[in-house]
Amino acid sequence: MEMEARGDLRSILPLLPVVLRGGALFWPAAAQEQLRALSLGPDVSRVTSGDVLADALSDLRQALALRALPARAAEGYALFFDDLLSRAHARDWFSDVLPRLARLLLRLPALLEDHYASARAATGLRLLGPQDAGFALLGQELAAALLACALFCLFPTAGRSEALLPAINFDALFSALTNNARQSQEHKVRCIAHYFERVAASMPAGFVSFERKVLSRGSVSGGITCPDSDAWMKSSVPLCPFRVISSGLIEDEEEEALEVDFANKYLGGGALSRGCVQEEIRFMINPELIVGMLFMASMEDNEAIEIVGAERFSQYMGYGSSFRFVGDYLDTKPLDAMGRRKTRIVAIDALDCPTKLQYETSGLLREVNKAFVGFLDQSKHQFDVKPFQDSNSKDSRPSVNSVDCIGVSTGNWGCGAFGGNPELKSMIQWLAASQAHRPFVNYYTFEDASLRRLEEVIQWVLRHGWTVGELWHMIVEYSSQRLKRETFEGFLTWLLPEDSANNDADYMCE
Numbered sequence: 001m002e003m004e005a006r007g008d009l010r011s012i013l014p015l016l017p018v019v020l021r022g023g024a025l026f027w028p029a030a031a032q033e034q035l036r037a038l039s040l041g042p043d044v045s046r047v048t049s050g051d052v053l054a055d056a057l058s059d060l061r062q063a064l065a066l067r068a069l070p071a072r073a074a075e076g077y078a079l080f081f082d083d084l085l086s087r088a089h090a091r092d093w094f095s096d097v098l099p100r101l102a103r104l105l106l107r108l109p110a111l112l113e114d115h116y117a118s119a120r121a122a123t124g125l126r127l128l129g130p131q132d133a134g135f136a137l138l139g140q141e142l143a144a145a146l147l148a149c150a151l152f153c154l155f156p157t158a159g160r161s162e163a164l165l166p167a168i169n170f171d172a173l174f175s176a177l178t179n180n181a182r183q184s185q186e187h188k189v190r191c192i193a194h195y196f197e198r199v200a201a202s203m204p205a206g207f208v209s210f211e212r213k214v215l216s217r218g219s220v221s222g223g224i225t226c227p228d229s230d231a232w233m234k235s236s237v238p239l240c241p242f243r244v245i246s247s248g249l250i251e252d253e254e255e256e257a258l259e260v261d262f263a264n265k266y267l268g269g270g271a272l273s274r275g276c277v278q279e280e281i282r283f284m285i286n287p288e289l290i291v292g293m294l295f296m297a298s299m300e301d302n303e304a305i306e307i308v309g310a311e312r313f314s315q316y317m318g319y320g321s322s323f324r325f326v327g328d329y330l331d332t333k334p335l336d337a338m339g340r341r342k343t344r345i346v347a348i349d350a351l352d353c354p355t356k357l358q359y360e361t362s363g364l365l366r367e368v369n370k371a372f373v374g375f376l377d378q379s380k381h382q383f384d385v386k387p388f389q390d391s392n393s394k395d396s397r398p399s400v401n402s403v404d405c406i407g408v409s410t411g412n413w414g415c416g417a418f419g420g421n422p423e424l425k426s427m428i429q430w431l432a433a434s435q436a437h438r439p440f441v442n443y444y445t446f447e448d449a450s451l452r453r454l455e456e457v458i459q460w461v462l463r464h465g466w467t468v469g470e471l472w473h474m475i476v477e478y479s480s481q482r483l484k485r486e487t488f489e490g491f492l493t494w495l496l497p498e499d500s501a502n503n504d505a506d507y508m509c510e
Helices: 007-015 029-039 050-063 071-084 087-106 108-118 140-151 171-175 183-201 229-234 278-285 287-295 355-359 361-375 378-384 422-435 454-463 468-483 491-495 498-509
Strands: 019-021 024-026 134-139 207-214 242-245 257-263 303-308 314-317 324-328 344-349 407-411 441-444
Touching: 007 108, 007 287, 024 108, 029 050, 029 087, 050 071, 050 087, 071 087, 071 171, 071 183, 087 108, 087 140, 087 183, 108 134, 108 140, 134 140, 140 183, 140 207, 140 287, 171 183, 183 278, 183 287, 183 314, 183 324, 207 287, 207 361, 229 361, 229 468, 242 454, 257 278, 257 361, 278 287, 278 314, 287 303, 303 361, 344 361, 355 361, 355 468, 361 422, 361 468, 407 422, 422 441, 422 454, 422 468, 422 491, 454 491, 468 491
Parallel strands: 242 441, 257 344, 257 407, 407 441
Antiparallel strands: 019 024, 134 207, 207 303, 303 344, 314 324
16 A cells, blocks of 8 residues: 555654655654764764753754754753763763664654555554554564654654643653652653663564554444443353452563553553653553553543553662662563563553542443453454343353453552542452453552452452352442441441451351
8 A cells, every 4th residue: 555545654644753755754854864963973963961962852853843842851851861870871872872763763764664564554553542443563663763752852742632642752751850850750761761772782573562442332233332330230240260469569460461550541641741650650661651652542431552562671669759760671571473572551541539429320330341441352252252141141151262361460440649449449340350251350459458358358259159240239239328428338348247257257167
């Protein structure tokens, strides 16, 4: 297919710094000349400090008809490369890493052309807006070139907010280093710098896929629609095994699982500004996730984003203000048949500060359907099983092949800054994973005190053989009592009071 005729390319081209002319992609001449100078090293480019680098980036931006680099961002680049990095480290950046990145950027038009030449229309890089279910498969080298564009702040900004896209350039990331920023901000940038050092030294050759998942709001032939409360109530799907893990991190999951990103509706959240909690940290240690911010619009209530193959490059410690980059990480996850690392990350955004809404049926339904679309593999389910079966179904268990034995690795989704209830969120995710026919949930409690009885309740429910519908019914009943102020207990204690648990244990021993 001719380049000009490709709808995928036409949709993304306004978001890229290159131009299409005569069936080929090019850097504008002035920008190409400046990139070539940078690629030849400091003897030609004269870039030997962060201060001069900021000037060079401003010149590059002006060659692309963009505004000069914001003053705070320029201060941030100067601060990082001139003060925060050691002299030897900075010298290596200017003499080796930066020229290699400039050479990579010079290859961006060719990388894009190769991508579109080999990609089917269904997998090409394109804008994926709200309700636009789709899939893009990118080589890691192309991902690195796009991230180098972000580091150099070369992406056009016009039209991004109107298209409901998050910021993608790194200017705000560097701006946030100034004015006595927390040390965690410096270490976020150190993770990104380490990524570029790694790919400059040895370019990875795998692939990363980005999928926008949509659960239809209306009737769709052969597809799956957003279930209502009645559908959840009638579900006879059995609850899947649920393992409670008090310590450890989702990103260190050893079993093959969907690893949940506690996301903002704008993919990446505050990764490229001042944010430094679960989602932002994941985007720093697996920087290829950031590429999705280029073309994935904000998520609506019936949408999720799944990213497969993002390589991890950094080791870290801490969380929030205590976050620290502590060194290199060698990702040993095997590759799948598409050349992607077997790291599956699903971004689902919870209700923000839901207060009473999280107990209303509409709020419960929003959250369970959000998790369901994230956990569901529609390509399998719409052919292999009926995800919602009535109570008269002879066998509601899925075939073993329905989800390829890939479980869910999650935790207290939407329970930190977003203010959700951890007890309800654990149950909601269990329902969604079970209904999506995932074989297990590994739940990391992060030692949350409100979940001290989670293991006990899970085992009690499983012993009694509850279905998805039965647990949903209890969640709705509990939430109704909370709204009416008929109970102030947490869900776990309300469902299984301490004395009931003891009596049940005595009964089981008889």
